[in-house]
Amino acid sequence: MVQELIDVLVTTFWMVIGITLIFAIFLGVSALVYYVWNFINSKKDQMRGYASLKTVTFGDESSVTANRVASVAGVVTVFLIWMIATGSNLLPFKILPVPFIGDTQFEYTATNVAGETDSAKVQVRVTKFGDTNAEKLVAPETSDGFAKDDVVMVQERRAKLLRAQNNDDGGKEKGYRVTAVNGQPIDKNQTVEIENGTVLMTGAGSLQVRPYTGPTMEALYLPPPEQVWTRFLQLNAEGYQGVGLWENVMWSLIRVVLGFFLGCLFGIPLGFAMGLNSWLRGWFDPIVEFMRPVPPLALIPLVIIWFGIGEQGKVSLLFLAALWIMIIGARAGVSGVNISKVHAAYSLGATKSQLLSKVILPNSLPEIFTAARVAMGVCWGTVVAAELVAAEKGAGKMIIAASKFQLTDIVIIGIIIIGVIGFGIDVLMRVAENKLVTWKGRG
């Protein structure tokens, strides 16, 4: 227990170091671009708007707006780092050394039972990952002495075990062993650098050839952008596992819209009821306050047990995800109505139902919209998670299926599409809000 805790803390410590490094690089680039941009701009005459005349900007939030040049540069930087880290072909030249592909060789020295030594050559051919058509090296017919030459084929970034002594005269006798590589002595669990790689002697005394990999990331972990793009085009045309890319996305969206719609349909009237009536507020209050902090994801197992893995379960889950948020939003909307407005409406002869439709409903629209934006965000997150657990179709299902076959590019495409659509939903909600609630924040 204590040991586990210490392990977690140590891991966290290294994470702090790692994250700090990443941020330092990112901010360093940011500072560089900032000074370059300012240097270029300082030579131009600029229009002086009111905001540019403010001397106090640090602390004046209203004078801080997102600099769009910085936004673009930031995104470009992320792509650049991505390309550099993966050794992308989109870069005009490679910034980080790439993994070795091609032919290399080394020489090993063996000692036989009689104590005599001899050496032989090993030809190594490193092929591109997944390249099955590469020309095979042919083992040489003969060589002098008891140690015989070998050949080894190895894939980029992979290691290959070489039983160099297998073809040697007397190589299978006990006591026959390899003692040096390229003239450097080697023993069990030791490595020797060779040209474009290393050779490791395993615990059993065999040699393992590892071609040079370099610091770039392997496509399995992070594919370069062009590979993701190619995969995107392919997905767009063919789909994945028989389901079109956009069909997957559509299914996720349909679930979200249905669940969100149900949540609004029941949540808004319930919220109003809780805001307008003491009995109903008391009745629902414990349930709402209890269910609100329960993450919808925690309900997935129960929903699967109750409704199975079909659409009903997922829509119910999203309904529950949206319901509490909408109830609380609508309730807050009612309590946010200035009592003067209510009194004024009654003094002007409004009935209760007129008060509800003409005063309380419009007055709570801003709160309802805020809640709806939150609910939409939560629903979108929940649907992806629910699809990760069980689904036939959907963006979440697509990425979890792809991850099982280590198709990292599909996973990344899925993540990007999920992000873009989540952002798109929020933008749409904001546009709708600005159209419908023109008076928000003014007055």
Added chain:
Amino acid sequence: MSGLIVDDVSMTFELPGGGNVEALKNIKLDIKEGELISVLGPSGCGKTTLLNILAGFLAPTGGEIMLGEHRVIGPSSERGMVFQQGALFEWMNVSKNIGFGPKMKGTPQAEINNRVTELLDIVGLQEFGQKMIYELSGGMQQRVALARCLANDPDVILMDEPLGALDALTREKMQSLVLDIWKKTGKTIILITHSVEEALLLGERLIVMAPRPGRIHKQYYLPFAELGVGADLRVVKQHEDFGPKRDEILNMIWDMEEEIMGRTESA
């Protein structure tokens, strides 16, 4: 239309922590139709409570309010109210705000439109019918509030510090407007204010209330409101009785405030 009678109204309520508050005690008022009354008093004297009871938002614990033949039991369009601020409907434009009352009663739209045009003219906002509330200044917003109240043609207009949040110049213009409307429409108006000058200018009858328990301390019958109709209010303030009256009432309220402070400190 008929007079408003405040018949021995008392208001006592329990505090959450225990103990009682006598917000109002035995208030008796006989308000004639068309009277312009201003109510003045230190904070906590129960003047807003009284207005809320008159409007029907609060039920008194003793006594009753009679408007003509019937008893006041809740809010109604016969008693219109103008609030300090924030009571306009921001989601409607000026015209819709003004037409709200008639619309709730199901008045035909053409009739509402005529009424709104007429009222916009009265409050001097002819050009602003289609503006949204947030596009108007504070003074204009209060004009809209006044017009909205008038649109229902109420018997009594209750005003809860309607000019309290306005700057001095705007306030003076609005005071003239209130006097004009009073004269033109002949409505009964009861206005609560913090400002002694405003109470003097806008009260045919000025009621000074005293706190703990909230009660009527003194009443004055004043000529200034009548003088102020259609006149420059700054001239009215030069009237020989204006200064002495203002000082007298100021001192009265000052003493009350002192007494409250003293009592709080010794407690």
